[in-house]
Amino acid sequence: xxxxxxxxxxxxxxxxxxxxxxxxxxxxxxxxxxxxxxxxxxxxxxxxxxxxxxxxxxxxxxxxxxxxxxxxxxxxxxxxxxxxxxxxxxxxxxxxxxxxxxxxxxxxxxxxxxxxxxxxxxxxxxxxxxxxxxxxxxxxxxxxxxxxxxxxxxxxxxxxxxxxxxxxxxxxx
Amino acid sequence: xxxxxxxxxxxxxxxxxxxxxxxxxxxxxxxxxxxxxxxxxxxxxxxxxxxxxxxxxxxxxxxxxxxxxxxxxxxxxxxxxxxxxxxxxxxxxxxxxxxxxxxxxxxxxxxxxxxxxxxxxxxxxxxxxxxxxxxxxxxxxxxxxxxxxxxxxxxxxxxxxxxxxxxxxxxxxxxxxxxxxxxxxxxxxxxxxxxxxxxxxxxxxxxxxxxxxxxxxxxxxxxxxxxxxxxxxxxxxxxxxxxxxxxxxxxx
Numbered sequence: 001x002x003x004x005x006x007x008x009x010x011x012x013x014x015x016x017x018x019x020x021x022x023x024x025x026x027x028x029x030x031x032x033x034x035x036x037x038x039x040x041x042x043x044x045x046x047x048x049x050x051x052x053x054x055x056x057x058x059x060x061x062x063x064x065x066x067x068x069x070x071x072x073x074x075x076x077x078x079x080x081x082x083x084x085x086x087x088x089x090x091x092x093x094x095x096x097x098x099x100x101x102x103x104x105x106x107x108x109x110x111x112x113x114x115x116x117x118x119x120x121x122x123x124x125x126x127x128x129x130x131x132x133x134x135x136x137x138x139x140x141x142x143x144x145x146x147x148x149x150x151x152x153x154x155x156x157x158x159x160x161x162x163x164x165x166x167x168x169x170x171x172x173x
Numbered sequence: 174x175x176x177x178x179x180x181x182x183x184x185x186x187x188x189x190x191x192x193x194x195x196x197x198x199x200x201x202x203x204x205x206x207x208x209x210x211x212x213x214x215x216x217x218x219x220x221x222x223x224x225x226x227x228x229x230x231x232x233x234x235x236x237x238x239x240x241x242x243x244x245x246x247x248x249x250x251x252x253x254x255x256x257x258x259x260x261x262x263x264x265x266x267x268x269x270x271x272x273x274x275x276x277x278x279x280x281x282x283x284x285x286x287x288x289x290x291x292x293x294x295x296x297x298x299x300x301x302x303x304x305x306x307x308x309x310x311x312x313x314x315x316x317x318x319x320x321x322x323x324x325x326x327x328x329x330x331x332x333x334x335x336x337x338x339x340x341x342x343x344x345x346x347x348x349x350x351x352x353x354x355x356x357x358x359x360x361x362x363x364x365x366x367x368x369x370x371x372x373x374x375x376x377x378x379x380x381x382x383x384x385x386x387x388x389x390x391x392x393x394x395x396x397x398x399x400x401x402x403x404x405x406x407x408x409x410x411x412x413x414x415x416x417x418x419x420x421x422x423x424x425x
Contacts, residue, residue, distance in 0.1 A: 025294040054294070083369035090371045090394060092296040092340050096218055096424040097175045115176070115424045117249055119271065119296045121340070136175060158249040158271060160213070 001171060009041050017047055017171065021157075022054025026078070026122070027066035029058055043071055048173045049149050053120060056144060056151030060124050074144045074151060076124040081137055089137045092121035097134050099142045099154065104131035106143065106150055108169050114162045116142070116154035123153065176424045177388050177416070178218035178395035179409060180373060181402040183208060185224045185254070188234060192400045202403040206241050212402065213248045215409040218424060220246065221274070221343070221397060223301075224254030225318060236268045243269020251299055253343075259288055266293060274299035274343055277316040280323070280330065283337055290338025299373075300339035302327060304360060305347040312360050319347050328363060335370050342368060343397065346376040353379025353401070361391035373397050381407060381415045388421050 003019075004011060012018060020042065022029065033039045042049070042059075051059045058070050063078035070078070083091040098113040116134075123140040126133060132143030134153070144151040150170065156163035183190045183205045190202040202208070209220050222242065224235050239252050252265050253274030262273050279285050279300060289298050303319045304312040304327040312327040331342050344364055346357030356377045365372040371394035374387045378398035387393045401407045417423040 025291060028292065087366055087369050091369055092371075093175060094296065094341055094371050095175050095178050095395070118175075119249070121294075121296055155249070155271075158247065160247050164247060 007036055007038065009036075009038065012038070012041060013045070015047060017173070018042075018045060018049045020049060020051040020055035020059070022052060022056075022058065024054050025065060026054065026057060026063040026068040026070070029054060030068050030070060033058070033071075039071055043073060046148060048170065050170050051149070051151035052157070053153060053155055056153050057120075057122055057124060059144070059149060059151050063122060065122050073149050074124065074129045074146055075127055076129065076141060076144065078122045078124050080122050092119060093136045094119050096159075097136060097142075097154075099132045099134055101133045102131070102143075104143065104145050104150075105173070106145065106152075106166060106169050107132060110162060110165055110169075116152075116156070116159040116162055118142075118154045120153060124151075174422050176218070176422045177393070178373075179216075179384070179412060179423075180219045180221055180395050180397040181209075181212045181217050181409070182221040182223060182375065182397045182399045183403075184399065185222055185235075185238065186226050188238065190403065191225070192403055202400070205238065206245050208403065209242055209246050209250070212409060213246050216413055216425070217248060217402075217409055219248060219395070220250040222250060222252050222254075223274070224252070226254070236264045239265050239268040239270045251343075253299070253301055257282075257285070259285075259292055262289055262293060266297065272297045272299050272341070274301040276301040276303070279334065279339075280314065280316055280325075283333065286334055286337040286339055290340070295338045295340035295370075298339050299341045299343050300331070300334040301343040301345065302331060302334075303345045303347055304357075306360075315347060327360065328367060331364055331368055335368055339370065341371045341373065343373045343375060346374075349377025350375070351400070352377055355379065355383040356387035356391055356393070356396065358386060358391045361387055361393050365392035365394065371395065381412050384412060385416055385419050385421065388416070 059073040134142035191199040249271040251272040252270040257278035361374040373395040374393035375397040
């Protein structure tokens with residue numbers, strides 16, 4: 001498989017598959033997309049698209065992170081984890097947590113309650129597009145799917161064998 | 174359920190892994206990428222690479238090392254050592270680092286933390302603090318790899334760092350580091366219970382019980398160690414089985 005890192009619209013449009021990764025902050029990332037008119041482009045992609053971490057969050061309607069309007073692909077809003085007064089719930093969530101209620105070909109041959117690696121302070125709620133859940137303080141969407149768009153809150157590229165399996169499933173779509 | 178993390182730390186000097194005692198007497202401990210891959214296979218939850226090289230070539234070496242690590246290792250890693258600007262961090266993240274740690278430069282220029290958090294998000298900003306207990310019973314921040322003492326109390330700086338946007342604290346006890354006599358439980362507990370972000374305890378891990386202690390009594394979210402892993406004194410799979418056996422949440 002050949003991968004290219006790009007923000008060139010024609011390269012993105014002609015790709016077989018698009019991975020929309022994210023390390024960053026929501027408003028900065030959305031501004032970057034808007035300046036290059038990539039927000040419209042991403043919404044209108046027809047090939048399989050996988051958003052990772054911030055990528056998933058930007059594909060939702062809105063993020064509490066610096067009050068940011070997002071792409072509106074998934075029917076979810078992104079909220080901040082509530083750091084408990086006694087600091088029992090650390091924010092951001094950093095580390096290995098389980099994914100469950102797996103219901104999508106993206107998770108083909110992935111066992112319920114497999115461990116994946118998460119690093120995030122904001123999360124998407126659960127609803128009609130949810131394809132996997134994770135618990136941290138409360139239950140939230142660790143995976144979303146709508147039409148040709150997929151999103152995972154964890155980092156498959158950092159989730160050892162489980163993550164590689166999920167990426168392989170996506171590549172085979 | 175979120176698990177407690179076991180994090181091998183690799184101190185890098187001129188591209189090699191080194192290990193000393195109390196920040197001194199460095200010994201060679203192998204190729205960082207090779208060692209890191211071994212740890213990933215053995216079940217390490219994360220890796221930390223701290224560059225202690227003090228040359229001008231350093232920035233280039235560190236980014237190429239990050240690139241090599243990212244290509245060979247499928248678990249997260251943090252890179253630190255002499256990071257002092259947004260540009261430094263951008264280069265490292267672009268080369269595949271998941272998180273970066275800042276220490277002395279952030280202490281001398283606290284707005285750096287806010288700038289980094291704004292640009293890259295708090296989740297990838299680790300504030301590393303080297304602390305040492307003084308005669309008055311308080312823990313003070315030390316800089317430049319522990320060589321320079323400050324008059325700032327560890328907890329005060331940690332709180333300020335978190336307010337500015339640090340997403341995690343890497344807390345090294347200089348008193349315990351290299352002694353293998355156990356982690357600094359009192360200090361770790363103080364920060365872990367007093368801060369809203371995860372705390373990685375570092376310094377002093379010498380046997381498996383020490384790790385259990387720092388998770389239970391120290392309330393650490395993660396424990397970091399170096400030489401006991403490098404020289405195979407504690408195999409990671411054995412350590413994780415031991416902790417899980419005690420009922421501690423651990424990824425096997």
